[in-house]
Amino acid sequence: MLFRKFTRRGKYALAPALTLPLAGCAKGSPWWIFDPKGVGAHASFIYMMIDVGVMLAIVGVTALLIVWFMWKYRKGSNRGAYDGKWAHSNTLEVAFWGIPIIAVGFLAWAVSVNGSFAVNPYNPTAVTKHLKPNGDPIDIDVIATDWQWLFIYPQYHHIAIANKLVIPAHTPVFFRLTSTAVTTDFFVPQLIGMIDVMPGMRTKDALMSDHLGSYQGIAADYCGAGMSWMLFKTHVVSKADFDRWTQMMENNPDTMSYQQFNRFAEPYINVHEKTPAWGRVEPGLFDHVMLEVMNGKKWPLPMFMTENMFHYLKIQAAEHRA
Numbered sequence: 511m512l513f514r515k516f517t518r519r520g521k522y523a524l525a526p527a528l529t530l531p532l533a534g535c536a537k538g539s540p541w542w543i544f545d546p547k548g549v550g551a552h553a554s555f556i557y558m559m560i561d562v563g564v565m566l567a568i569v570g571v572t573a574l575l576i577v578w579f580m581w582k583y584r585k586g587s588n589r590g591a592y593d594g595k596w597a598h599s600n601t602l603e604v605a606f607w608g609i610p611i612i613a614v615g616f617l618a619w620a621v622s623v624n625g626s627f628a629v630n631p632y633n634p635t636a637v638t639k640h641l642k643p644n645g646d647p648i649d650i651d652v653i654a655t656d657w658q659w660l661f662i663y664p665q666y667h668h669i670a671i672a673n674k675l676v677i678p679a680h681t682p683v684f685f686r687l688t689s690t691a692v693t694t695d696f697f698v699p700q701l702i703g704m705i706d707v708m709p710g711m712r713t714k715d716a717l718m719s720d721h722l723g724s725y726q727g728i729a730a731d732y733c734g735a736g737m738s739w740m741l742f743k744t745h746v747v748s749k750a751d752f753d754r755w756t757q758m759m760e761n762n763p764d765t766m767s768y769q770q771f772n773r774f775a776e777p778y779i780n781v782h783e784k785t786p787a788w789g790r791v792e793p794g795l796f797d798h799v800m801l802e803v804m805n806g807k808k809w810p811l812p813m814f815m816t817e818n819m820f821h822y823l824k825i826q827a828a829e830h831r832a
Contacts, residue, residue, distance in 0.1 A: 669760055
């Protein structure tokens, strides 16, 4: 009676667990990586599926064999034949050693070698194989601050925009990345794998997408109080729309010198997703910032920003309304 009452209550208590498979279906969920829209992200997804598939096959077959052995040799009149003198089987030895060797060899070649070259951020073959002799890739400099992203387009008169990335479809895009503060990760789950962005250092990455759309970019490593708002939208547009956008940006009268960048780099939590833009930034700003940080340049974090986040966010809201 007590057991029946317990199971009845437990049934209702466990009912919410049925919704767990839906936990990743909301917008902004980890399921992004299962819907790749960039060639690099797609390559990572394929190699991950190969890796998981091979391991699942081995584990799954092993689990089924264990269940079958337990059933076949269970206690009772129908159990399998028992050979007390059995000591060796060449067939089993070949299976026990051969299958793991083949699996490891296949994974080493298919995933470790081919996969590493395909998504190597400094020279990803998944992207570089799409380079055309007469087609210029896009170069973009990325500077991470506390807690914003600045994207500079050196090929387009050094136009720049914060917290928003615009790229043309069907075109390889190559990034140089650095940071003014702590290390974080540059990550657009549907387009590109994550790469460290480090103060006073330069890292590289590349992407290409054939799918028009808007994709969420994030700071994938904890980097302080404003990390949750350190987001940016990546817009993949047609070549014609990209040309119109760059022309509009070049006509923007706002400019950014290194002194103005110093003000931009001060810690700021971008709660309201502002995307300021500049028609021209100081040429060589990326290298200048990286060198200054290497030499010890810092943008101090005011204590009130972390001691009383609620008060700081109220100030931001008032400034936004004004």
